[in-house]
Amino acid sequence: MRRIEKLKPDVSARIAAGEVIESPASIVKELIENSLDAGATTIKIALNQGGKSKIVVEDDGVGILFNDLPLAVERFATSKISDVDDLGHIGTFGFRGEALGSIAAVSRLEIRSMAREEAEGGLLICTGGKVELHRRINTFPGTRVQVEDLFFNFPARRKFLKSSQGETRRVSSVVRDYAVAFPDKVFTLMSEDRVIFSTEGNTEERTFLDILDKIWPSHCPIQQGKVDFVPVKITAFWQPLREGTRVNLTVFVNGRRVQDSVVRAAISSFGQAASGLWFVIVEVPPEDLDVNIHPAKAEVRFKNSGEIYKAASKLVEDMLMGSKQMFSIPLRP
Ligand code: ADP
Ligand code: MG
Secondary structure, eight states, rough: OOOOOOOOHHHHHHHHHHHOOOSSHHHHHHEEEEEEEOOOOOEEEHHHHHHTTTEEEOOOOOOGGGGHHHHHHHTTSSOOOSSSSOOOOOOOOSSSHHHHHHHHHTTTEEEEEEEOOOSSSEEEEEEETTTEEEEOOOSSSSEEEEETTHHHHHHHTTTTTOOHHHHHHHHHOOOOOOOHHHHSSSSEEETEEEEEEEEOOOSTTTTTHHHHHSSSOSSSSSEEEEEEETTTTEEEEEEEOTTOEEEEEEETTTTEOOOOOOHEEEHTTGGGGOOEEEEEEEEGGGGGEEEETTTOOOOOOOTTTHHHHHHHHHHHHHHHHHHHHHSOSSSSS
């Protein structure tokens, strides 16, 4: 009979990292969220081999204080919350202090940053979770995070990465979703030194549509709808596709890209009629949302999911009616 033993810290660190970080796409999501939390207006993402050999995310946000750099890569170290009460009304994407620590544990990580209030920047290099270098350097205001050799020390995970093309596709989909949800930010995605996607950062209403127009196949017009069931607000974009296609759904809840079963259920309840591409933006008061139920923050729980379901169903119903009317008007008399 084997005795119970506590896992060695480097083994438990890798297991925990695996809950947060499973692919280049999940790293890019965490890094974009950090840049948004830092108040960045410009976010540049660059990949090599779909992020398997290198991911760089660069922003013009507030930066990290030189002395805080080693803390940034420690698990459960965060500047975003400080006590249990804060968990009830989280206004930032991050709060678990796990992303950089997890990324550091399974890659070679390099952070260059210059905080707004400091005259000089800092460089931190970490391999497999160990800090190897921390020194002052000249750099730009903002933060540049570089992740190399993902899962070099975690072969079981590395095996599950897709081809470079497959991983690039997954990262593109994350970046595009954020670009749609945050039309006022400037996003650039590069792969092997080629720009594959960029947005201009525009605050006009139309931008959602402009961006979706670029990324969704264009043979069908995009429908737009809104409901305001105080305090729940839902905005949706829908591109109906040919019958027989499924519902392809992206949901943002209070700015977070999540897997949400409530909106999905509302759309699915309309069956084939609602098939196609959906982009749904839900806004609820922060205290009506529990974001702390999943290590990668990929799921949220609504306090009042019944209300969300009702609001979403109403919205989908209106949009389906609208599209029927639209399609029943002949384009040319
Ligand atoms: P969390 O976002 O949950 O706080 P992370 O591990 O993602 O945890 O980041 C740890 C800390 O490092 C953050 O709380 C923040 O203070 C700092 N940080 C990370 N990325 C950036 C960035 N791009 N700009 C400024 N500060 C950052
Ligand atoms: Mg974070």
